[in-house]
Each structure stands twice: as structure tokens, then as C-alpha cells.
Amino acid sequence: MPHNTAPHASRCTQGVTGATVGPGAAAIRLEVNGIVRALAVLPSETLAEVLRERLALTGTKIACDRGACSSCTVWVDGAPVCSCMVLAIEVDGHRVTSIEGLAGEALHPVQSAFIEHDAIQCGFCTPGLVMSCVALLESHPHPTEEEVKAAIGGHLCRCGTYPHVIAAVLDVARKGKRSP
Numbered sequence: 001m002p003h004n005t006a007p008h009a010s011r012c013t014q015g016v017t018g019a020t021v022g023p024g025a026a027a028i029r030l031e032v033n034g035i036v037r038a039l040a041v042l043p044s045e046t047l048a049e050v051l052r053e054r055l056a057l058t059g060t061k062i063a064c065d066r067g068a069c070s071s072c073t074v075w076v077d078g079a080p081v082c083s084c085m086v087l088a089i090e091v092d093g094h095r096v097t098s099i100e101g102l103a104g105e106a107l108h109p110v111q112s113a114f115i116e117h118d119a120i121q122c123g124f125c126t127p128g129l130v131m132s133c134v135a136l137l138e139s140h141p142h143p144t145e146e147e148v149k150a151a152i153g154g155h156l157c158r159c160g161t162y163p164h165v166i167a168a169v170l171d172v173a174r175k176g177k178r179s180p
């Protein structure tokens, strides 16, 4: 069971207001990485699909597309969610942060630490892992190893980078640098 599927999304046809939408496209307005976007989306489109296919934010990766791997993790209102499990209509009026919105000119310290600690192999799971790790450090600046493990518990890394990811997060926590 992934740790971060909230807000839970079934393939329903209700927006956050509870109003019935569809079957055609519905107008939504959301903030993505600090930019307000107005879009017309089908009720069946997931947040992951909209980020990748409509906004060209392809840093968010879709692997299982069913809430089982957390590769597609982004933040909604600052909290990690599996974006393949969230319908775009559900984030109408919300704030979304994807991996592209995390760093500025420089990499985020967690991204740099992933490089330093060799926590990236094929890299497919990396954006989602980084989003969860940064969220953890935002709420727990000095996590224990167990807390790091819990925070990444829903992430599947087929390359087995877990020990390196944990080392990277603990290193960032030790150095105390949490923003680019």
C-alpha cells in the first residue's frame, strides 16, 4: 500500500466542489510550480497525465499507474501524493509542486546529496523519491533512519538504491541545508 495516495482518487466524476462534471472537458485552475494554469481536462485525466502531457513537466514519472510504486510523487498543497491516483479535476484550486518546481538555478540539496551518495542508477524512481525526501525534511529536519525508511516506504526502486537514498537524506539533515 503506497504511503501517499491522499487525496484518494477513484475514477469518479466529481470535482472538489462536489459538482458533477463531464463527460466532456472541465475547466480547472491550479497553481503548478508557482504559475497559475487554466486548463480544460477530461474527468478521467490524472494529475500525472496532465503534468506530463499538457504541461510538458516530464520529470514526474509514471511507472505502475496504479498507486503501487510512488514514482509519480508530487506535492499537492505541500503534501506528497501519487499523482497517478489523483484526478486533475480534484486539484482544481490547489497548489501543485513537481520536481521541476523544487530547485531554482542550483539543485536542491537533496538532489545534490543523491548525486554525492550514488543514490541514482537508472533514475526512473528518483524524482518521486526526492519529492518524498524533501517533504520529510521540511516536516522533520532531523529524521532518524527509521523515519527516513518510513518516508520512502511506498517507493519502489528497481535498482535497489535504498541504502544510498537513506544516507543522502541523513547527510542533508546533518549538514542542515534544506533549500537551494
Ligand code: FES
Pocket: 002, 061, 062, 063, 064, 065, 066, 067, 068, 069, 070, 071, 072, 073, 082, 083, 084, 085
Ligand atoms: S506511477 Fe503512480 S504510484 Fe506508480
Ligand code: FES
Pocket: 119, 120, 121, 122, 123, 124, 125, 126, 156, 157, 158, 159, 160, 161
Ligand atoms: S534508480 Fe532505477 S528504479 Fe530507482
